[in-house]
Amino acid sequence: MVDTSVLGASIADPEGRRLWVLLDEDPERRLGMALAMAVRGGDAGAPNELHLICQNPGSAGVLARRASELTAPVHVWVANGPELTPAAPASPANDPAPPxxxxxxxxxxxxxxxxxxxxxxxxxxxxxxxxxxxxxxxxxxxxxxxxxxxxxxxxxxxxxxxxxxxxxxxxxxxxxxxxxxxxxxxxxxLNQLVPERWLRAVVVSRPDLVGASELRPVGSACPRRNLREAGVATAIGTAPDGTPMVVVCSTGVDLDLVPSASDDRLTHAPGARLVLVLPEADALPITRDLASLLRDTAEIVTIEGDWRSLTEVAP
Structure with missing residues (x-):
């Protein structure tokens, strides 16, 4: 079956349980959506084998790096005309210090x-x-x-x-x-822009909400390009027992939350405890399904009620 979507063209092979997807726009940020398609078309909770095709070698390397953090069968290919070659995972991204x-x-x-x-x-x-x-x-x-x-x-x-x-x-x-x-x-x-970063500000000021003792904001492996672009907002810190933590905040429906969060953990603290933070109304079953595919587990913490009111701005 051939389909077209915001991902690009896709071909599903129900009998072979394979899904091929051509990512032609912003491919680094499309792994989550493709995974959701593979999970939806899978059987008994197991996702279909996913094959991602990308024309840009750099983007393919980022996709392969993100895919390497999953237990799901994901293969990333670089397209060069009619030929496909496997993409090598890119090195972990860094978040350099200012001068x-x-x-x-x-x-x-x-x-x-x-x-x-x-x-x-x-x-x-x-x-x-x-x-x-x-x-x-x-x-x-x-x-x-x-x-x-x-x-x-x-x-x-x-x-x-x-x-x-x-x-x-x-x-x-x-x-x-x-x-x-x-x-x-x-x-x-001004109060509708980057809500995920507002949620991060709440969590940084109230680390107890996510089981942390202290947190500080950091950049993401794939930084946002403008204030209207959906994305994640990440912080790092420690739990009360000293365990390193990576806390990633998101609002609304962001299917790339799980791959982005895992990539940010790889950037800042590989192997750290990973916590995904969402408003209660935005914690969808698909997010839990995708989180279950990570090699290193992630916890999901939901913030009840009006989370914006948890941090007041002094007059």
């Missing part, structure tokens, strides 16, 4: 009431998970702090508030976001 020039701004970000977060080698300041400031290091090594929600807002702000100093610009941006991003504010674009 020393950027780190000088960490106390400035904290003093503004923001959470300093390192992501992809850059230092940003978040308010309840939303980026409000970022340290930008120029080619000559000079660093400066830009205020705004996302790149375009920072660029616009740098022109509109050029007369203000860095700390004043950040303070103004924080004030705008604080008024709109809170558990008791009316619906507004």
């Amino acid at each position: 020393p020039e950027a780190e000088l701004y960490r106390p400035v970000i904290a003093a503004a009431g923001l959470e300093p977060v390192v992501e992809g080698g850059e230092l940003i300041g978040e308010l309840l998970g939303l980026e409000v400031a970022r340290v930008v290091v120029a080619d000559d090594g000079e660093a400066h702090l830009e205020a705004g929600v996302g790149r375009f807002d920072r660029e616009a702000g740098s022109m509109m508030f050029a007369h203000l100093g860095e700390t004043d610009s950040v303070a103004r941006a924080v004030d705008v976001v604080r008024r709109q991003r809170g558990p008791r504010t009316d619906r507004h674009p």
Whole structure:
């Protein structure tokens, strides 16, 4: 049976219990959806044998790395014309530290009431998970702090508030976001963006919710590219007994949660206890099905009720 979907073309062989899927768009983030198809078409809880075809060797390597963390039969192929060759798993991703020039701004970000977060080698300041400031290091090594929600807002702000100093610009941006991003504010674009990062901010401030003693936010193996892109938000830390933990937050329906979480564990703390955190309403059976396919197990923790209210923003 041939099908087309957001994944690309797929061919199912019910008798041989094999599923072939051509991933032609954003393939690194499509393993979870393909796995869900394999599980749905499988028998007695066992997924079909999954074959993923990708034209980009780099993307195929990331897929193969993620697939290597699963017990399910997943094969990744690189397409070169009519020929298919097995993809070798890419090395684990890294989350580099910011340059020393950027780190000088960490106390400035904290003093503004923001959470300093390192992501992809850059230092940003978040308010309840939303980026409000970022340290930008120029080619000559000079660093400066830009205020705004996302790149375009920072660029616009740098022109509109050029007369203000860095700390004043950040303070103004924080004030705008604080008024709109809170558990008791009316619906507004600023309180709808990156909810998974807001959930992470809640968990970092209340690590007891997930059985941790302390947590800090970290970047992901496949970082988000913009504020509207669905993704995961990860933190690392320890349990009360000192066991290392990787905690990955998600909201809504994100079928790539399990592969992304496992990949983030591989990046930050291979073999650590992995906890997937979801609002109670978003904990779907398919997430548990996919988590059961991991070689190293993962726990699922749900947050009941209005999780946004668990962290209030000081006036």
